[in-house]
Amino acid sequence: MELPRISLRPFNLSNAEDVLKWAGDDAVTRYLRWASIKTLEEAQQHILTKAIPHPWRHSISLLDDGRSIGYVSVKPDSGDSRCRAHLGYAVAREFWGRGIATKAVRMAVNQAFKEFPEVVRLQAVVEVENKASQRVLEKVGFEKQGLLKKYGFCKGVIRDMFLYAFVKDDCLSNYN
Numbered sequence: 001m002e003l004p005r006i007s008l009r010p011f012n013l014s015n016a017e018d019v020l021k022w023a024g025d026d027a028v029t030r031y032l033r034w035a036s037i038k039t040l041e042e043a044q045q046h047i048l049t050k051a052i053p054h055p056w057r058h059s060i061s062l063l064d065d066g067r068s069i070g071y072v073s074v075k076p077d078s079g080d081s082r083c084r085a086h087l088g089y090a091v092a093r094e095f096w097g098r099g100i101a102t103k104a105v106r107m108a109v110n111q112a113f114k115e116f117p118e119v120v121r122l123q124a125v126v127e128v129e130n131k132a133s134q135r136v137l138e139k140v141g142f143e144k145q146g147l148l149k150k151y152g153f154c155k156g157v158i159r160d161m162f163l164y165a166f167v168k169d170d171c172l173s174n175y176n
Contacts (some may be wrong), residue, residue, distance in 0.1 A: 003099045008058040008072060008107050011051035013091055015059055016043040018068035019051075022092035028070075031130045032090060033154060056115065060091060060104045069095050072104045074112040076119055084121040085112060089136075101136045109140060120168040125161040127154060137164045 011019075018041040022028050029036045035049075037043050051057045057073040070091035077084050087108065091101045112122060126133045136146070142164040151161040169176065 003103065004095070005063040006069075006100060006103060006107075007061050007063055008104060008111065009061055011047050011057065011059050011068070011071075013044060013047055015068040016040055018059075019043040019047060020070070022070055022090070027093050028090050029153060031133065032088075033152075040144070056112065058108070060089075060100065069100065069103065072108045074108055074116070074122065076116050082118050083117060084123060084169055085119045086125040087112075087122050089133075102132075102139045103134055105140045109166060114162060118175075122166045124164045125151060126164060128160045128162060134162065134164070140166070141149050142166045 017040065020037055020040055023043065023046065027038050037046055051059075051071070054059055054073060055075055057071055059068040060070040060072060061068050065165040070089065072089040073087070074080060075088075077088045079085070087105070088109070089101055091104070109122060112119060122142075124133075124137055124142065126137065128147070134144070143166070145163045145165050148161045148163055150158045152159060
C-alpha cells in the first residue's frame with residue numbers, strides 16, 4: 001500500500017469537520033490528555049482555543065484533498081528549560097499502520113529544530129500500554145530513556161509512562 005502524501009500546516013476553522021471525525025474517536029484519543037470531541041461546536045472551540053494559540057500544533061493534512069487526519073505538536077519549554085520541547089501527536093484510525101504518524105513525526109522533528117534554534121532535545125512521554133506510539137518514536141530515532149512510575153493522569157487514572165528523547169547533536173547525524 002502506498003504511503004499517502006502529507007503536509008504539516010497550521011489549523012484553521014475550516015478543519016472543524018475533519019477534527020470532529022478523528023478527535024471524536026475514543027480509540028484515537030485513548031492516550032491523549034483531553035476527552036474526545038463530540039460536536040462540531042466542540043471541534044471549532046478546540047481549534048480556536050487549543051490548536052491555533054499553541055506555539056506549534058499542526059494539522060497532519062493529506063496533500064491530495066487537504067483533509068486533516070490528525071495533529072502533531074511541539075511545545076518548547078521556557079527559561080532555563082528552553083533547550084527542550086515536548087512532542088505530541090495523533091492520527092485518524094483509518095490511517096493507522098500506514099506510516100503516517102512516523103512520517104509526520106519525522107517532518108516535525110526537522111521543522112522543530114529549524115524553527116526553535118535553542119531546542120536541542122525533543123521529548124515525548126508515552127503510556128507503557130501504547131506500543132504503537134513507542135514504535136513510531138523508535139522508528140524516527142527517539143531513544144527510550146526510562147520508565148516514569150505514576151507519572152501522569154490520563155482519563156482520570158495515574159499512569160506509568162516511558163520517556164523518549166531525540167537529542168539533536170546525537171541523532172541528526174544519523175537521521176533522514
